[in-house]
Amino acid sequence: MPVTTIDGHEIHVDDEGFMTVYDEWDETVGKSLAAAIGVEMTDEHWGPIRFLRQDFKSESVTPTLRRVSTVGGFDTKKLFELFPKKPAKKMAYIAGLPKPHGCV
Amino acid sequence: MTATQDAIVPKFDDEEETGRTLAIICSKGNLDMAYPGLILANAALGEGVNVHLFFTFWGFDMIIKSRMHDLKFSPSGNTAMHMPVGDVRIPQALAPMPGMQPMATHMLKKQIADLGVPEVPDFLEQIVASGGKLWACRMSADMNHVTMDDLYDGVEAIINASDFIELTAGAQLLFI
Numbered sequence: 676m677p678v679t680t681i682d683g684h685e686i687h688v689d690d691e692g693f694m695t696v697y698d699e700w701d702e703t704v705g706k707s708l709a710a711a712i713g714v715e716m717t718d719e720h721w722g723p724i725r726f727l728r729q730d731f732k733s734e735s736v737t738p739t740l741r742r743v744s745t746v747g748g749f750d751t752k753k754l755f756e757l758f759p760k761k762p763a764k765k766m767a768y769i770a771g772l773p774k775p776h777g778c779v
Numbered sequence: 780m781t782a783t784q785d786a787i788v789p790k791f792d793d794e795e796e797t798g799r800t801l802a803i804i805c806s807k808g809n810l811d812m813a814y815p816g817l818i819l820a821n822a823a824l825g826e827g828v829n830v831h832l833f834f835t836f837w838g839f840d841m842i843i844k845s846r847m848h849d850l851k852f853s854p855s856g857n858t859a860m861h862m863p864v865g866d867v868r869i870p871q872a873l874a875p876m877p878g879m880q881p882m883a884t885h886m887l888k889k890q891i892a893d894l895g896v897p898e899v900p901d902f903l904e905q906i907v908a909s910g911g912k913l914w915a916c917r918m919s920a921d922m923n924h925v926t927m928d929d930l931y932d933g934v935e936a937i938i939n940a941s942d943f944i945e946l947t948a949g950a951q952l953l954f955i
Contacts, residue, residue: 677787679786679787680786681786681788688787690787691787691789691790692786692787692788692789693789711786711788712788712789712791739895740825740909741895741896741897741905742895744905744908750908751905751908751909752908752909752910755908755909755910759827760791760826760827761791761825761826761827762825763825764789764791764825765791768789777894777895778818778822778896779818779821779822779894779895779896779897779902
């Protein structure tokens with residue numbers, strides 16, 4: 676498993692760069708990960724990211740975009756604005772979680 | 780690992796996907812045939828691809844307000860329809876029997892709901908919220924005697940086949 680350094684944080688990642696150790700993440704790491712993919716975090720960004728972290732903790736799988744909207748209560752359109760083009764994958768990356776596997 | 784190694788960051792290929800367009804023609808109105816187009820449209824949108832869906836012929840039932848909530852699934856003519864456990868097939872002679880269609884529809888709806896996949900109207904709403912465009916076929920509208928008032932609110936417009944072809948110039952095309 677590769678180890679990489681993002682903005683001074685040493686983290687375990689998979690081949691693509693998604694974090695593999697849940698507890699290596701904190702919000703400063705999240706902020707650095709976001710910056711690495713060109714997302715500047717605001718209060719609006721943190722809402723869904725915190726939901727992803729909390730949902731993964733209880734479900735052991737990364738929530739899909741559908742779940743972030745129906746269970747987390749975040750507007751789909753807004754998520755596309757906050758995390759352009761590929762919201763589900765970008766949110767998972769910033770939250771330090773694996774890519775979501777669900778189809779919908 | 781050396782200190783000079785580049786950080787491993789996923790390549791989200793934002794630029795590459797810009798301009799990629801998927802056109803999906805939904806021509807079937809059975810419950811089971813409504814889903815492939817919706818699932819692929821949703822997946823493509825989540826990957827940053829532009830998506831246009833064209834509803835035509837039987838696929839029109841997916842966007843008619845009074846029908847979209849009530850699509851049916853029939854095991855008749857479908858030899859791949861199995862019982863929920865094992866590889867037991869429903870004999871084709873039994874498939875048209877009274878009660879089979881409601882039972883099969885109920886079963887399929889339950890299986891879909893168990894996976895957290897939305898029903899057709901909710902799915903369309905999600906697709907529109909994700910930036911997908913829904914188009915209704917002019918000829919199908921005329922055949923069904925429906926106007927925009929009868930169609931799901933998220934439908935952009937009723938357009939003819941030429942308009943759709945023009946609209947999706949250069950797109951990848953999927954006919955379902």
